[in-house]
Amino acid sequence: MLPFEVLEHTADVGLKAHGHTLKEAFENAATGMFSLITDLENIKPSTSQEISVEAEDRESMLVEWLNELLYRFEVEYTVFKRFEIVEWDEEHHMRAVAYGEPLDLGRHQIKTQIKACTYHMLKIEHNEDWSAQVIFDV
Secondary structure: OOOEEEEEEOOEEEEEEEEOOHHHHHHHHHHHHHHHHOOHHHOOOOEEEEEEEEOOOHHHHHHHHHHHHHHHHHHHOEEEEEEEEEEEOOOOEEEEEEEEEEOOOOOOOOOOOOOEEEEEEEEEEEOOOEEEEEEEEO
């Protein structure tokens, strides 16, 4: 099972993240999103940031999680490579640690400029494993 796959979408870009647990699918969605932004191999996870998110339900939690990471990228100029959800109730609250480093345009070429994670075609599914599908506004 791949951690994520890129989905083709007219004028935007999508992602379907997979995991043995819902937590792992959320972590893989974040990894997938940053792989669309820049080459993960060029990110040295030398710093970490704690991120807390509150939401109404799982789907909103996923959108809030990814949009908070995008906010940190856009405002604090930080790129992330690894994510660890350390506390959550799978519905309304989560606390995670994101590992990355300050953006360095000499090493971190921007591949895709993502504006936001949207609710369009948003889907969380559980069969044997979990999947989380999102569409990004680019």
